[in-house]
Amino acid sequence: MTDHIQARDKTIKKWIHDIGQVIIKEKDSYLEVEQKTAANDLVTNMDKWVEKELVERIRTAYSKDRILGEEGFGDSVKNMEGTVWLLDPIDGTLNFVLQNENFALMLAIYEEGIPVQSYIYNVTTNELYAAIKDGGVTCNGQPVEIPANRCLNEGLLATNSSIMTKDKYDGIRKIARKSLGLRLVGSAGLETIEVAKGSIVAYIATNLKPWDIAPGILFMKELGLKATQFDNEPVDLMKNNNIIFAVPKAHKEIMDLIHE
Amino acid sequence: MTDHIQARDKTIKKWIHDIGQVIIKEKDSYLEVEQKTAANDLVTNMDKWVEKELVERIRTAYSKDRILGEEGFGDSVKNMEGTVWLLDPIDGTLNFVLQNENFALMLAIYEEGIPVQSYIYNVTTNELYAAIKDGGVTCNGQPVEIPANRCLNEGLLATNSSIMTKDKYDGIRKIARKSLGLRLVGSAGLETIEVAKGSIVAYIATNLKPWDIAPGILFMKELGLKATQFDNEPVDLMKNNNIIFAVPKAHKEIMDLIHE
Numbered sequence: 471m472t473d474h475i476q477a478r479d480k481t482i483k484k485w486i487h488d489i490g491q492v493i494i495k496e497k498d499s500y501l502e503v504e505q506k507t508a509a510n511d512l513v514t515n516m517d518k519w520v521e522k523e524l525v526e527r528i529r530t531a532y533s534k535d536r537i538l539g540e541e542g543f544g545d546s547v548k549n550m551e552g553t554v555w556l557l558d559p560i561d562g563t564l565n566f567v568l569q570n571e572n573f574a575l576m577l578a579i580y581e582e583g584i585p586v587q588s589y590i591y592n593v594t595t596n597e598l599y600a601a602i603k604d605g606g607v608t609c610n611g612q613p614v615e616i617p618a619n620r621c622l623n624e625g626l627l628a629t630n631s632s633i634m635t636k637d638k639y640d641g642i643r644k645i646a647r648k649s650l651g652l653r654l655v656g657s658a659g660l661e662t663i664e665v666a667k668g669s670i671v672a673y674i675a676t677n678l679k680p681w682d683i684a685p686g687i688l689f690m691k692e693l694g695l696k697a698t699q700f701d702n703e704p705v706d707l708m709k710n711n712n713i714i715f716a717v718p719k720a721h722k723e724i725m726d727l728i729h730e
Numbered sequence: 731m732t733d734h735i736q737a738r739d740k741t742i743k744k745w746i747h748d749i750g751q752v753i754i755k756e757k758d759s760y761l762e763v764e765q766k767t768a769a770n771d772l773v774t775n776m777d778k779w780v781e782k783e784l785v786e787r788i789r790t791a792y793s794k795d796r797i798l799g800e801e802g803f804g805d806s807v808k809n810m811e812g813t814v815w816l817l818d819p820i821d822g823t824l825n826f827v828l829q830n831e832n833f834a835l836m837l838a839i840y841e842e843g844i845p846v847q848s849y850i851y852n853v854t855t856n857e858l859y860a861a862i863k864d865g866g867v868t869c870n871g872q873p874v875e876i877p878a879n880r881c882l883n884e885g886l887l888a889t890n891s892s893i894m895t896k897d898k899y900d901g902i903r904k905i906a907r908k909s910l911g912l913r914l915v916g917s918a919g920l921e922t923i924e925v926a927k928g929s930i931v932a933y934i935a936t937n938l939k940p941w942d943i944a945p946g947i948l949f950m951k952e953l954g955l956k957a958t959q960f961d962n963e964p965v966d967l968m969k970n971n972n973i974i975f976a977v978p979k980a981h982k983e984i985m986d987l988i989h990e
Contacts, residue, residue, distance in 0.1 A: 509883060510910040564911060568886055569929040623769060626828055631911040634894045635903050643895050650770040651824060651891040654914040669829040 471605045475586055478532075478579070479602060485527055486575060486591050486598060489520055493560075493575070493593050503567055510631075512563045517541055520559030520575060528555055540681045550583040550707065556684035561590075562657030570594075574659035578684035580707075588685035590659040599663050601688040607666055616693050617668025621719045622648040625671030628661045629654060633676055642674055645727050662686035665715045666693055672716035672724060680707045686715050696721035700728055731865045735846055738792075738839070739862060745787055746835060746851050746858060749780055753820075753835070753853050763827055770891075772823045777801055780819035780835060788815055800941045810843040810967065816944035821850075822917030830854075834919035838944035840967075848945035850919040859923050861948040867926055876953050877928025881979045882908040885931030888921045889914065893936055902934055905987050922946035925975045926953055932976035932984060940967045946975050956981035960988055 471479070493516060502515040521541040528537055532553070537544030539557035547554055555577065560566050562573035571594040579587040588601040599614070601607045607614040627649035633639040634652070646652050653670055655661055659682070661673040666689045675682075683697075683705055690697035699705055700712045702725050714724055731739070753776060762775040781801040788797055792813070797804030799817035807814055815837065820826050822833035831854040839847040848861040859874070861867045867874040887909035893899040894912070906912050913930055915921055919942070921933040926949045935942075943957075943965055950957035959965055960972040962985050974984055 564886070568910070569924075569927075571929075626824070626916070631906075634912055635907045646891075647895045650828070651916055652894055652914050653916055654912050656886070656911055656913055664829075667829075669831075 471602055475602060475605075479587060479600070481531065482577065482587065482589060483598065483600070485524065486577070486589060489523055490575065490591055490593050490596070492523075493520065497566070497570060497593075501567060510564055512567055513541060514560070514563060514567060516566070517560045517563055518543075521557055524557050524559065524577070538680060540679065548708065550580050552582065554580045556580070556681045556707070558659065558681035558685075561659040561682065562655075565656050572655055572657055572660060574657055574663075576659045576681065576685050578681075578688065580684070585684070585688035585691065588688040590663055590685050590689070592660060592663070597663075599666065599689070601685070601692045603688065603692075605692070607689055607692050614666055614693070615668075617666070617695070617717060619717045619719050620668075620671045622671060622723045623650065625649060625717075625720060626651050626653050626669070627720075628652070628664060628670045628673045630658075630675040630678075631656070633674065639676070641728060645674065645724055648723070648727070658682040659685065662689055662715055665690070665695065665717070668717075671720035672714060674714050674716075674724065676712045677710050678713055679710055683707065683711060683713055686713075690715050694718070698725075731862055735862060735865075739847060739860070741791065742837060742847065742849060743858065743860070745784065746837070746849060749783055750835065750851055750853050750856070753780065757826070757830060757853075761827060770824055772827055773801060774820070774823060774827060776826070777820045777823055778803070781817055784817050784819065784837070798940060800939065808968065810840050812842065814840045816840070816941045816967070818919065818941040821919040821942065822915075825916050832915055832917055832920060834917055834923075836919045836941065836945050838941075838948065840944070845944070845948035845951065848948040850923055850945050850949070852920060852923070857923075859926065859949070861945070861952045863948065863952075865952070867949055867952050874926055874953070875928075877926070877955070877977060879977045879979050880928075880931045882931060882983050883910065885909060885977075885980060886911050886913050886929070887980075888912070888924060888930045888933045890918075890935040890938075891916070893934065899936070901988060905934065905984055908983070908987070918942040919945065922949055922975055925950070925955065925977070928977075931980035932974060934974050934976075934984065936972045937970050938973055939970055943967065943971060943973055946973075950975050954978070958985075 535553040538547040558576040565572040575591040577589045586603040590599045795813040798807040818836040825832040835851040837849045846863040924930045
């Protein structure tokens with residue numbers, strides 16, 4: 471780990487814990503909930519506060535960097551040149567609003583398009599997962615081991631909701647049938663952690679935004695796992711995308727099934 | 731709460747905590763895993779030990795009662811006469827084996843066919859949910875409030891895996907589309923708790939066994955929620971069954987959609 475990454479890692483962990491404490495303290499208070507593109511695409515005053523708080527801290531400490539945040543308080547980022555921070559203040563806002571748990575604060579840093587630091591913080595369980603380039607994955611500072619390389623029929627599979635309900639994704643449902651069973655948490659960040667822990671063999675999701683996907687890429691890389699688009703190409707962060715995070719064996723099977 | 735139920739409640743809570751501690755202590759040790767009817771229908775030495783332990787304690791303390799347990803160490807129960815205990819030593823065995831979390835110990839008592847006590851213990855989070863006839867629902871002794879009566883399009887829906895992947899359940903997938911999103915934990919007990927907490931508006935599941943369903947019926951009853959078969963009839967515990975646990979508004983919508 472280079473010095474600047476090590477120092478930044480320490481700073482970010484402090485920020486996340488500071489902000490996490492505010493979320494925990496305030497989460498049972500009155501929430502202002504607004505609809506964005508649809509009834510299941512929500513934003514709350516808390517999402518906005520968290521992103522503004524992060525943007526302000528980044529602008530103060532790392533003024534030359536650019537920021538791409540879900541709620542739009544960062545910059546208009548059209549490419550991955552320089553140092554880019556991707557922020558998802560509350561990943562799983564629907565869970566945050568309806569379940570009061572099962573949501574994550576996410577942050578990823580890319581240098582010239584290369585992922586160097588990723589954080590997924592499960593706020594209510596107080597578990598901070600971090601991936602550092604060439605430094606592996608940790609949970610609250612403890613190393614996360616490389617998960618078993620299992621086939622679909624030896625493991626569980628996660629997807630997002632629309633895959634399971636829309637007819638145009640029948641092919642993906644066929645993939646689900648090959649697995650031991652489906653699991654669905656409703657937060658891309660928490661599903662990413664499930665793959666990293668080996669609790670599921672793959673996460674298949676459609677129409678994810680850059681901030682949903684950005685942290686997972688480094689998590690997969692550091693654990694020797696796969697992160698690709700449906701066409702098996704590296705993930706393009708500059709568009710809404712369909713992705714697969716998986717252990718290698720399950721990933722190969724999924725690719726064969728998608729393209730058969 | 732009558733005296734005999736109050737005394738039995740105290741006894742059962744002690745048993746569950748005693749056994750839960752053993753599960754937590756032993757769960758990272760070597761597990762003997764056997765397949766039952768299919769690759770995703772497993773039993774471990776831990777399931778068997780928990781059931782044997784419960785059966786032994788019930789036989790000693792309540793020798794006249796009959797026991798229906800998932801792993802077959804109880805009695806051959808063909809009707810609900812007298813006092814019947816239904817046991818699921820580890821509900822979500824697949825999660826227990828593959829995720830090391832997201833499983834529950836479940837126990838329900840029926841007197842002459844009427845549910846009087848139900849327990850769902852989330853072992854790894856140490857949350858013991860209990861429902862007592864005319865005594866409401868508690869989590870670790872704290873009252874659980876009646877959840878908001880929401881429609882499908884105001885809430886999340888849980889199902890089991892096979893509904894989402896098998897073509898014959900296309901109708902249920904249509905119901906899922908009306909909700910804000912799907913969630914899938916993979917344990918009937920934990921899904922029951924999600925309904926009771928108001929984290930989801932309904933749980934729809936097919937081919938559940940008596941011990942999967944038995945505790946949920948009293949949880950729903952005590953919270954003014956609905957527990958029925960797909961045909962809207964009361965749940966027959968003497969067969970494998972398709973069930974809906976839901977808040978009243980979502981239940982009515984599901985019934986209309988199933989029968990349209």
